[in-house]
Amino acid sequence: MSGVLSSVDARTRLVGQNRLELLLFHLGGSQYFAINVFKVQEVMRLPRLTCIPDCHPVVRGVTHLRGQTVPVVDLRAAIQMGPLNMKAYDATIIVTEYNMTVQAFLVGGVDRIVNMNWNEILPPPGGAGRQHYLTAITRLDKRIVEIIDVEKVLAEIAPYNTQLSPDAYDDSLMARMKGKKILLVDDSHVAIEQMRQVIGPMGLQIVEARNGLEAWQQLMHWKETGLDIDKELVMIITDAEMPEMDGYMLTTEIRRDPDLKNVIVVLHTSLSGNFNKAMVEKVGCDGFLSKFAPEKMAAEVQRLIKTKLDNV
Structure with missing residues (x-):
């Protein structure tokens, strides 16, 4: 899967053209979810995890990648769908960089990368539950794809301090x-x-x-x-x-x-x-x-x- 990620030059060619690349994945079920490929460093099978005490309930543990300790977040649990059964699915982690930090998201499996136009991406419908964790939706192969609001997920795990002196x-x-x-x-x-x-x-x-x-x-x-x-x-x-x-x-x-x-x-x-x-x-x-x-x-x-x- 690492070979499918685009180079920096290829990605920056999309800039100013209102286009994006989405990495599609599932969380144990038929529903497609997605995040922007720009944020993805690599995709890999779930490695061995080390549990850490007193961590947030949706953090399954940490793993060590190229000398860096990376927290692994159960994305299914984080958007209020319940924990992922790692034994029932081809558990995979998506290693990402957000807000100058590196973290990995545990998912049920990765599908593919698709190239789309932003005018095909629509605001999410209102509602409760996981709808609050979406920034957008789109359609692909006559199926709804839900684009995760990763910033909201991360802010709930480690709230930001916005109070300045x-x-x-x-x-x-x-x-x-x-x-x-x-x-x-x-x-x-x-x-x-x-x-x-x-x-x-x-x-x-x-x-x-x-x-x-x-x-x-x-x-x-x-x-x-x-x-x-x-x-x-x-x-x-x-x-x-x-x-x-x-x-x-x-x-x-x-x-x-x-x-x-x-x-x-x-x-x-x-x-x-x-x-x-x-x-x-x-x-x-x-x-x-x-x-x-x-x-x-x-x-x-x-x-x-x-x-x-x-x-x-």
Whole structure:
């Protein structure tokens, strides 16, 4: 399975084309689930696990991969479907990198990788149970594929601390930007709430969008109503992977529009590693923030806004 993962060059060719690759898997049953291949380091048969005391109930143990200790999360249990019966299925782990950490997800088996367009990916339906753990759904071979909100899963296992000290904020800058707009674009409720907690104390008017298409429509609405976007909108912070239109395509469209060319766009994503520089440069983002580093977010947001205000 490791040979099926694309190279960095092949993956970055998808950037700005509103396309993605999904790794399909199951959790013991006929339902397909998926995560973005960008996040996957490798797929392998379940290795020997070492149990650790007092760990979260969905963490089955740790394994050692190339000198690194990696926690193994039972993904079926994490999305409230009950623990996976490792003896009944071809137990496999998907080793991933999210938010600058490496973890593995225990699944019942891996199917294949598919290349899709983000406009084929739809927001999930409302509901209880595992619906809360989905960022999107799609159809493949007349079957529903559920795309897991891994950020929510990880945040429940190891909650993030988003409380910053007052020293993290520049009082003189906050007086200058009070009431101006910042557009936050993310399909994850967890990510939006984390950003709100960091940016809220800055006094900015926070506007939210759940995907790139919704953000683009908001920008077009502001243009049509005569809003001075250069003056009133200080920044857009966008996720990379979202239904209907991803963050790369959103940034590409913004850079093509002469009325939006001066808007600061920051890519905020759980992707990390070798892809960041190529992605940011290709689509023309002004900066990159890894999820979730609240101190770095506060510092970078204020730095970029100060630069913008000083040049007005």
